[in-house]
Amino acid sequence: MAKRPPARPVSSQSDELSEPPGGEGAGSNRSPRVGPPRSRNSSLADEPRKRGKRSAQAGPLSSAKSQRPTHPSETDHFLTGQMLVAMPAMADPRFTQSVIYVCAHTDDGAMGIVVNRPIERPSFDDLLRQLEVEPVPPARRIRLCAGGPVDNARGFVLHTADWTGDGSLRVTDNLALTASLDVLKAIAEGGGPRAGILALGYAGWGPGQLDAEMTQNAWLSVSPDERILFDDDHSTKWRRALAKLKIDPLLLSGNAGHA
Numbered sequence: 001m002a003k004r005p006p007a008r009p010v011s012s013q014s015d016e017l018s019e020p021p022g023g024e025g026a027g028s029n030r031s032p033r034v035g036p037p038r039s040r041n042s043s044l045a046d047e048p049r050k051r052g053k054r055s056a057q058a059g060p061l062s063s064a065k066s067q068r069p070t071h072p073s074e075t076d077h078f079l080t081g082q083m084l085v086a087m088p089a090m091a092d093p094r095f096t097q098s099v100i101y102v103c104a105h106t107d108d109g110a111m112g113i114v115v116n117r118p119i120e121r122p123s124f125d126d127l128l129r130q131l132e133v134e135p136v137p138p139a140r141r142i143r144l145c146a147g148g149p150v151d152n153a154r155g156f157v158l159h160t161a162d163w164t165g166d167g168s169l170r171v172t173d174n175l176a177l178t179a180s181l182d183v184l185k186a187i188a189e190g191g192g193p194r195a196g197i198l199a200l201g202y203a204g205w206g207p208g209q210l211d212a213e214m215t216q217n218a219w220l221s222v223s224p225d226e227r228i229l230f231d232d233d234h235s236t237k238w239r240r241a242l243a244k245l246k247i248d249p250l251l252l253s254g255n256a257g258h259a
């Protein structure tokens with residue numbers, strides 16, 4: 001079985017690959033080998049709005065030059081490309097009523113982006129100013145969200161795959177994850193992907209941890225929906241994700257299920 005992990009961003013101190021981050025799933029702090037996309041050069045290293053607990057040194061949203069896109073056929077992807085919907089009895093308050101898009105899931109662990117925890121500050125415009133990216137009027141904007149409790153000074157853009165950069169992780173044929181300034185520059189110039197969300201941090205699981213949480217009825221899995229991933233109606237995303245499974249949250253028991 002393929003064991004090749006997704007590309008991962010380097011730390012702001014070095015162009016060398018840094019150690020992979022620790023897991024922050026709903027039940028454990030074991031460290032996964034699977035991490036987020038790593039790329040090189042320009043960085044978002046000092047994002048001031050740090051949210052959640054960090055278990056590893058924060059790395060950058062960096063300008064990727066050397067990594068090629070990874071296609072999902074190159075990895076065994078288990079729940080890769082699925083949405084996780086927290087069960088009502090979720091014990092971890094960090095993930096209460098959360099909806100997570102799974103970007104990578106292998107024997108080595110898993111990582112995903114929480115898509116329904118909006119951040120008001122910094123705004124997208126604030127972030128562009130901090131990164132010295134000059135928008136071209138009329139500039140496009142994307143929503144910022146708290147992507148999870150791991151490395152929440154690190155930025156990741158989850159987006160449609162009509163645009164990809166050299167360091168993008170191609171999660172599915174339709175969706176990709178980029179940890180590169182190139183995508184923000186493209187969006188600021190009026191181009192880039194058709195839809196996207198900028199996440200600060202991510203959710204990570206160690207080897208077998210997500211599988212165990214599924215068995216323990218912590219999550220439901222459901223096929224992705226771009227409207228749930230990318231629209232601004234964050235307060236209804238959890239209910240809409242359950243509705244895709246034809247589930248009324250008021251009647252939902254602790255029994256796990258899969259789409």
